[in-house]
Amino acid sequence: MGATGSPVTVVLVDDHDGFRRLATRLLTSWGYRVVGEAADGPGAVEAARRLRPDLVLLDVQLPGFDGFTAAGRIREDDAGVGIVLISGRASEDYGDRVVGAPADGYISKEELSPQSLAAALRGFGAPSAPAAAPAADSR
Amino acid sequence: MLLRISSLRDAVRRMDTAPPAHLARAIVAVQSTTTVLAVVGVRYGGYRLTWGETFTHCVLPLLAGWAYAWCAVVAIERRRPSEAVWPLLLAAGLCTLMLLGGIRTRPTFLIGFFADWLVMGVIAHIMTDFARGDAYPRLRRALVVTGYVATGPSVVLWVVIVGAFDIPPRDLLAESDVDTITVSPDDIVFSVLPTLVSVVALTMFFLRWWTASRILRRGWTAVLLGNIGLTGVYVYTGLMVMVPALRSTYGTGIAAARVSLALWPLFLLAGMIRARAGRSVAADLAADLGHAPPPPGHLQDALARALRDPGLRLIYYRPAHGDYVDPDGRPSPLPEPGPGRSVTVLSEVGAIVHDPALDESPDLVRAVAATARLLMENERLHAEVRAQLAEVRASRARIVEAGLAARRKIERDLHDGAQQRLVTLALMLRAAQSQAARQRPESRGDGHADADAFPAALAECAAELKLAIAELRELARGIHPAVLTEAGLSAALVSLADRSVLPVEVAAVPDGRFAPGLEEAVYFVVSESLANAAKHACATGAVIAVHRGEETMTVEIADDGVGGADPCRGTGLRGLADRVEALDGTLTVHSMPGHGTRILAELPYGAASAASAASAGPAGPAGLPGPSGSAEEQPCAS
Missing domain, CATH: 3.30.565.10 (Histidine kinase-like ATPase, C-terminal domain)
Known part of the structure; x- marks a missing residue:
């Protein structure tokens, strides 16, 4: 749950429809509430500005402009929003760009789990990991 | 090869040393006869001359006359600077000597008097001829005509008008009394015109010298110095007529004019000899190229040095392609001859692009081209190889880049295709794990013996899948490192x-x-x-x-x-x-x-x-x- 006890609201940004559908199902099952989706960089910025979510799950490689740029613009609009970058690539494929990005964490897509989200958001106060999230990853 | 080289050297030397002997002998004979007549004229012509006047008015012209004759012989031998210059040189020499031949009779005196002026026009003609070239042909013709009109017919006219028939023969050589000189408009015209002609001829010659190749400059420098000296004296004597203040130096001016006229052919002679030496050196250098051919790719530099033309270029014909390439094998179209460049084409081999000043020595260019042809045939093959090498290099670079592009594409395809599907599969497996975890208590309640086996199997699948993704990612990174992009x-x-x-x-x-x-x-x-x-x-x-x-x-x-x-x-x-x-x-x-x-x-x-x-x-x-x-x-x- 969020700080107020309501589910953490999420905007999910990825240019693959299939991934968005699957990730929405997973996030919902973990106790998150997906309030919006976007398929490109400008759409991500617009959705975050309009929906004011607790968390933006943001793919790095996006049409329009990439996730790093989108993260910067979203952060400019709302300094309190949680931003986690996700990608099919490993973080080292982006060199120092991940470290310097205005985001709270980075998760490889196949690593997406309540634990990895919690770890990525650790230290980020506003959207804490949902209490109802089950310990799905048994490994 | 050695045969060709020795024939080149011999050919160049023959050109420089094979005079039409009968013509040279005729010149010497005419010159000798005129000299004898001149000496007789001076001795028995009733002149009363001091030793200084004898030197200035007799010895110097005598020497000058023979210097002109020598120049004429050299010009005949070398056929340079043109076929037409030797008669001019001979005429100048005879005019100079005829000045001394104006002996007892009035007609011969008038001939000498006329020759004294005409020599200025001849000299201007020689200057112009030395400075000949493709530039300003009309100006050159106008200059020659003006020079003769100003010094020949005009003088005759002047003699008739002013009654120069009355001038006693001896006064032709004696220095005039400064105080008795009166200047009429005719004097100004007759003094200024030859001076102007000389100045323009000098300017043209200077421009030709300035743009000439080093090998031509070598000879022309001496001629240029002579022209500057002679024209300077002309200008001075012209001013002397027009400016009364300068008339006090009339005697000095006349002496200077005689000295200049005597020395000028020596400068011509020095120039011709130096030019011949320069060409001989160039021919030897060119011949040496045959004995010790330069390394492949250096023939152009070697020829440029031999001909003292730093801008010389060689281009080679490629029969298989029907085009031309430079020594490095780069495509290089055959240039059209134009201002600044001349082209000597060697059929089936290529061309030499050189300073047009070398056209002044066509036999030299031909001789060098004969040597160059043999070397160029060899060099052409090198140029062809270099052209093919350049094509192979470019092709190799394209193949390498195509390979890199293919790697980038494969990496992208792996990332967007197989890897993306595996990632999706991993997430689906995770969803199944979540579902299995939620259903596990009920399964136990049913007393199912393998209740823990299914989640464990799912976890094992997830672990294997994660390894597969990691390996695929490593494979893709090996094909093309995404981090680089x-x-x-x-x-x-x-x-x-x-x-x-x-x-x-x-x-x-x-x-x-x-x-x-x-x-x-x-x-x-x-x-x-x-x-x-x-x-x-x-x-x-x-x-x-x-x-x-x-x-x-x-x-x-x-x-x-x-x-x-x-x-x-x-x-x-x-x-x-x-x-x-x-x-x-x-x-x-x-x-x-x-x-x-x-x-x-x-x-x-x-x-x-x-x-x-x-x-x-x-x-x-x-x-x-x-x-x-x-x-x-x-x-x-x-």
């Missing part, structure tokens, strides 16, 4: 060092982005070198240093392994060298046994950019070793 060379090399099984120090890497082909070449040089160090050199550490130079990027990888790597054995280092050389770079391997290995690559910026720009077509065969798994130099002795 995403974050640039510096981040890619740091990442490479981090992932290496060896401790690797990145000592220096330039920031910024470079041409993709260059970045990839640098990356793979480092990647392959580190792979070799780890697999075959038993190294315990390595250092990477990449430096950005003016023209090239230098890559250095040093390890502390067993050394002894040989680029000629195995395909790893050979493949690296091929990749580097495809970008016009160089790869050097220092690998003494027991002293580690140091690999140094220098990659030019330009070639990599061009290769990247050229790779617009579809991906071709890779043709290059991968960044790992192909290093088989020097197996590690365990």
